Amino acid sequence: MRRPSRLARLPRLLATAAALLLAASLTSAPAAADTAPGSGSTRLPDRVLAGYLHTSFANGSGWVDLADVPDQWDIIHLAFAEPTSPTSGQLEFSLCPAQECPGVPSEQEFTAQIDAAQARGKKVVLSVGGQNGQVAxxxxxxxxxxxxxxxxIIDRYGLDGIDIDFEGHSLYLDADDTDFRSPTTPVVTHLIEALRALGARYGDDFVLTMAPETFFVQVGHQFYGQGPWGGADPRAGAYLPVIHALRDQITLLHVQHYNSGPVLGLDGRYHQMGTADFHQAMADMVLTGFPVAGDPEHFFPPLDPAQVAIGLPASPYAGNGHTSVAQVQAAWDCLTTGAACSGYTPASAHPGLRGLMAWSINWDRFGGDEFATEHGRHLDG
Known part of the structure; x- marks a missing residue:
C-alpha cells in the first residue's frame, strides 16, 4: 500500500487499563483451530469486495466520502493508523488535513458517515500499517x-474491527525461530497476543482482516526466515505463524497479489504478477496448504475458502501488478469451478472463495469505479 504519512497524535489510554485488558484476554484466549473461519465472516455476504479508503493522507486519487463509496464494497478499510515510532506500539489516527484533502469532513461528520455505512450493512475497520507505517x-x-x-480508536469511531497491513520490516523471524506452529520471535508472538486480546475484548462480531505481501506468505513455501544456512531474508514467510495462530479468529485474509516478484507455486513453477495464473497459483497455496521451506513435516494447513480473498490494485495507478478485468475474472472462475484454467490449475475447485480486495476505493473512483462495478457484478453472478 503506497502513500505518504501524516498523522496527529491522539491521547493515550491509561497504561494500567491496557495491562488489565491484555491480562484478561490472554488468559481467556481460545486455542487455535485448524480450519474454522472467523465467526465475523458469517455476518458478511457469501461474496465480498473489500477496499481501502484513504482517510489520513492524500496521494492524487482524491478524497472520497464514505457516503459516496459504491454499494458493492462490503468491507471498508480506513487507511491508515500508524505508530508514533516503529517500536512504540502506540497508534495514531486522524483525518487528512483540509489543505491536502479538499472536501474532508469534520470528525463529527466522519463518524456520522461511518454510522450510516454500517446501517447499510458495511463493515468499517481500522487498517494499521501500510507501506510507511512500520509496526514492530x-x-x-x-x-x-x-x-x-x-x-x-475503534471505540472513538465505533468501528467493526481491525486490518493488519504490516509491511517492510514490521515482521521478521529470529534465526532460531524455525517452526511456524511454535513461534518465538517477540514481534510475532506479541502481535498474536495483541490480536487475541482485541478479539476477546470485542467478541464474535469483531472483524479481523490481514493484507500481507506474497513475500511474507507464499514465499514461505520456499524459504522460512533465514533458514538453516542463515542466508535468506528473515522476513520470508513471517506472516505464517500469525495467520496460523489466529485462523480461528480471521475473518478475511487477502494477500497482496501485487508489488511482488516471481513466486514459486505448488506446481514447481515461478509465476509472474499481473496474470490470471499468478492469482490462481497464489490463492491456491493458502486454499490447499503447503510445506513450509519445502519440508513436509512443517505443513501449513489450508484456510477455509470463506476466509480468503484475492488482493489486487484497483487500477494501473494503484500499484504494480494491475490485472485486467478479464484476467481477474478468468482467475476467479478457474479457482471457484476448476474449469477453463490457463497457466495454473488448482488440484480442486474452491467454490467458497470469499471475494476480492482492492487497493483502493479512491483509485477505483478515480478510474470510474470499474473494479467495483465489473467485479461486483461478476461475483454476484
Missing part, C-alpha cells in the same frame, strides 16, 4: 500500547 511490537510494553491505542 518488540516488547510487552509495545504490545500493551498497541492493544490500548487500537481499542481507543
Amino acid at each position: 511490537l518488540e516488547t510487552a510494553a509495545a504490545r500493551d500500547a498497541f492493544v490500548s491505542s487500537a481499542s481507543e
Whole structure:
C-alpha cells in the first residue's frame, strides 16, 4: 500500500487499563483451530469486495466520502493508523488535513458517515500499517500500547474491527525461530497476543482482516526466515505463524497479489504478477496448504475458502501488478469451478472463495469505479 504519512497524535489510554485488558484476554484466549473461519465472516455476504479508503493522507486519487463509496464494497478499510515510532506500539489516527484533502469532513461528520455505512450493512475497520507505517511490537510494553491505542480508536469511531497491513520490516523471524506452529520471535508472538486480546475484548462480531505481501506468505513455501544456512531474508514467510495462530479468529485474509516478484507455486513453477495464473497459483497455496521451506513435516494447513480473498490494485495507478478485468475474472472462475484454467490449475475447485480486495476505493473512483462495478457484478453472478 503506497502513500505518504501524516498523522496527529491522539491521547493515550491509561497504561494500567491496557495491562488489565491484555491480562484478561490472554488468559481467556481460545486455542487455535485448524480450519474454522472467523465467526465475523458469517455476518458478511457469501461474496465480498473489500477496499481501502484513504482517510489520513492524500496521494492524487482524491478524497472520497464514505457516503459516496459504491454499494458493492462490503468491507471498508480506513487507511491508515500508524505508530508514533516503529517500536512504540502506540497508534495514531486522524483525518487528512483540509489543505491536502479538499472536501474532508469534520470528525463529527466522519463518524456520522461511518454510522450510516454500517446501517447499510458495511463493515468499517481500522487498517494499521501500510507501506510507511512500520509496526514492530518488540516488547510487552509495545504490545500493551498497541492493544490500548487500537481499542481507543475503534471505540472513538465505533468501528467493526481491525486490518493488519504490516509491511517492510514490521515482521521478521529470529534465526532460531524455525517452526511456524511454535513461534518465538517477540514481534510475532506479541502481535498474536495483541490480536487475541482485541478479539476477546470485542467478541464474535469483531472483524479481523490481514493484507500481507506474497513475500511474507507464499514465499514461505520456499524459504522460512533465514533458514538453516542463515542466508535468506528473515522476513520470508513471517506472516505464517500469525495467520496460523489466529485462523480461528480471521475473518478475511487477502494477500497482496501485487508489488511482488516471481513466486514459486505448488506446481514447481515461478509465476509472474499481473496474470490470471499468478492469482490462481497464489490463492491456491493458502486454499490447499503447503510445506513450509519445502519440508513436509512443517505443513501449513489450508484456510477455509470463506476466509480468503484475492488482493489486487484497483487500477494501473494503484500499484504494480494491475490485472485486467478479464484476467481477474478468468482467475476467479478457474479457482471457484476448476474449469477453463490457463497457466495454473488448482488440484480442486474452491467454490467458497470469499471475494476480492482492492487497493483502493479512491483509485477505483478515480478510474470510474470499474473494479467495483465489473467485479461486483461478476461475483454476484
